[in-house]
Amino acid sequence: MFEVHPFDIEIGQYKVMLNLADARELGINAGDRVRIRTKGASLVAILDTTTAMVAKGQVGIFTEALKELKGAMTVDIFPAPKPQSISYIKRIMDNERLSEDQIRTIVRDIVDNNLSEVELSAYITASYIHKMDAQETEWLTRAMIETGDRIYFDTHPVVDKHSIGGVPGNKVSLLVVPIVAAAGLLIPKTSSRAITGAGGTADLMEILAPVEFTADEIKEITEDVGGVIAWGGATNIAPADDKLIKQEYSLSIDPYSQMLASIMAKKGAVGADAVVVDMPVGPGTKLETQEDGRSLAKDLMDLGDRLGIKVECAMTFGGSPVGRTVGPALEIREALTMLETGQGPNSLREKGLALAGILLEMGGVAGRGEGHRRAEEILASGRAHKKLMEIIEAQGGDPAVKSADIQIGDHQEQILSPSTGYVVAFYNKRIVEIARIAGAPSDKKAGVIIHRKMGEMVKKGEPLLTICSSSDWELECAIKDCTMRDIKRQVPIVVEGMLLERYPRMTEI
């Protein structure tokens, strides 16, 4: 019988802390599982031990477990077996194959918070080193679908779009979704927020309308107006992915089979029949070469076949930002302008039409080879713009919004070219860093306008970039980061003949 010592800290799982002496008496160690039992409640928690935080005879119980124990003052504690998942994770380490049941058990334990961070990290690390085979990846995907909410549409086809990411300014979903929905297809698009970028599609859309919906609400909106642009993190769709992302971020790794499964689980769970995957290829993206892109495309299409989902992949140019803006408000303004006028940067227009066109063909509303032209018609006719306004209204936003209404940070500074010449180097990563220092994505009005891209001509004194921010101080920091002469800081845009510095790295041009 142990006296409960409450630790009111949420840590995402059932966890308790015993004095080391008590743990020894029970014959258990930190990382073991214990069953906590009191009148009317019983749960299994992960044990930690301490010599100082709780006295002998006490048990420290963290918020999540406390709630389950409903104010009990004393509890009984017994050793409990570790989750079976741990031995299956060991199998991955040993490069042995897993059965469908074993994979489902791991995913279930992840979703139910039954694994400690140490164990989750081991799963991610082992999965990174030893890829699953195609059959295991299918099982993993199915398990991720089954352990979350699902949407079943009565009307088909349902189409969807995913981007592998890695290119800044990639606001194309704001064109693709309304074009496709305007053509009569259903497209229940869930998007992410930026983790290391300057703005995810969900961060952008949030300027126009709420983006946090349940799976049921996503279904309803999609059935109502044909499309939705929601934040995936607010749903319970393929929730295992959300649990894994935190550790993957900590370790800066993205296990291949897990990535395939995460992409396709989200699409499978919303009932997609056909999916187009945007794969930006180029230095600095996740796919350095076209070879890498082809290999990933093959694996995604194979996985789609196994799940009964048609997949097409589009390798896109990832060397420069899409369009000429980076940062939520700037990107929304650029996308709205394109929908309102049909005009705007060619890279944005062409990419949006190409991806929408593929979906129109896959969804059977355009003949093979006709998709791009149909998408162009829909954009030019204003129907795509009208459709986005319907989606905005259905999500609870203002359907009268105009591109000119979008507020941009009023602290702005132009970065001028110090010489006349051509842009001979353009570093996407640096553009994102500068936008983030200016405040993006949490300051939605912060970002970077790009006046010159790779290969374009510029005269001395003409602007290369405009940096925008809501805060004078953050603008100053971004300017400093953009222009400082420091060996660790790459100048974002290099103009031929402009000698900004004499460090060795200039030889890389």
Added chain:
Amino acid sequence: MFEVHPFDIEIGQYKVMLNLADARELGINAGDRVRIRTKGASLVAILDTTTAMVAKGQVGIFTEALKELKGAMTVDIFPAPKPQSISYIKRIMDNERLSEDQIRTIVRDIVDNNLSEVELSAYITASYIHKMDAQETEWLTRAMIETGDRIYFDTHPVVDKHSIGGVPGNKVSLLVVPIVAAAGLLIPKTSSRAITGAGGTADLMEILAPVEFTADEIKEITEDVGGVIAWGGATNIAPADDKLIKQEYSLSIDPYSQMLASIMAKKGAVGADAVVVDMPVGPGTKLETQEDGRSLAKDLMDLGDRLGIKVECAMTFGGSPVGRTVGPALEIREALTMLETGQGPNSLREKGLALAGILLEMGGVAGRGEGHRRAEEILASGRAHKKLMEIIEAQGGDPAVKSADIQIGDHQEQILSPSTGYVVAFYNKRIVEIARIAGAPSDKKAGVIIHRKMGEMVKKGEPLLTICSSSDWELECAIKDCTMRDIKRQVPIVVEGMLLERYPRMTEI
């Protein structure tokens, strides 16, 4: 400027918690590092995020970091880079070789608590999958030595003994240390406590004398009486190992290169010139086959050569317990009896003399092939017994202690053979489980006396085991575990012809 919200919980490292909204504004995520600065103090901590536990504008700070901030009410928070170790751990995942500097950086970060549990787990998992090569393992060992306390003896040779473990009742250090010290060699032995066993050497010795000493005290005692039997966990010798063991236990893995380095770092740090390694081989031990044993022996000897430490390995029989007792007090009584009378189980006597003999030869006080005989003389002469009493006194225990003084749990029960025949199966693991259920190692008086070992004859009604405990209830549990008819519970000793059950597993005999 953030308001400090104290979380008075020790978690083993500098950790802080921000509201998710604040973290987004700072452009950082859970797992990132932040610099916390206040008047007169500055530290780098690992970030976690929350939507509920701390409000916007507040920062939750855990005990370890709180102490450094000396009561500050407000702090500034800035993003800080992740430790470089993380990119080196990624190299291990990618099966790339590390430099000496990179390995040293990882070990330093482990010792300084600069890595989160997630990152430590990734290091252990990656090291388990991708072994280091011999050069890297040498660097790892040297880094583990350099990041802790070291002992430099003026007199040489210094010898030491290590057991790979995995066999119950392995109390041989209690013979080896006094025999070797009585022959004039220095042997500063640090030992472990049981984690999953029924008693480590440190748990045993603690019955006779205190075992918690600093490196300086270990040096002093060893110089004074020739030997010591201390608990390694109380020292700061090769402290990286202590940090890793917790996660290794959680994951039930023991990365090979890390195991080699941990063994040799502890020996290198105490200045050993020569080391004998006891390698129990057999089913249920860590070394299933002699092939495994030979391969480990070669790697340990190679690593010793690189470090300038002579290593010899002794493959020993690991199929049955050493001696006939398992559990701290029972084992101490058995070892003391052997020292007092020279008499006792042959397995204990022979193993102790063999290992001591090897060290006498390695230390140059016995000719090649003469060690065993010399060890036997020292034991028979009573000099080993006298030496252990000196060591006990030097460690602060009672040098007049007799084997007959050692208290055994007075709740005892004999487990009788249900038939006449030979012991045809003997499960070490089950003996340890029963001893632990009876209370060992925290109840030092608990354990198991083994009356019949593999191959021995027994008549119906004669005792197979005696279970001892300080607690009636724990004795009952141990008896139940020993005798219950349950498919999950292997009978510990199987006598030919004794039909205890009809489950399929009987066919394994």
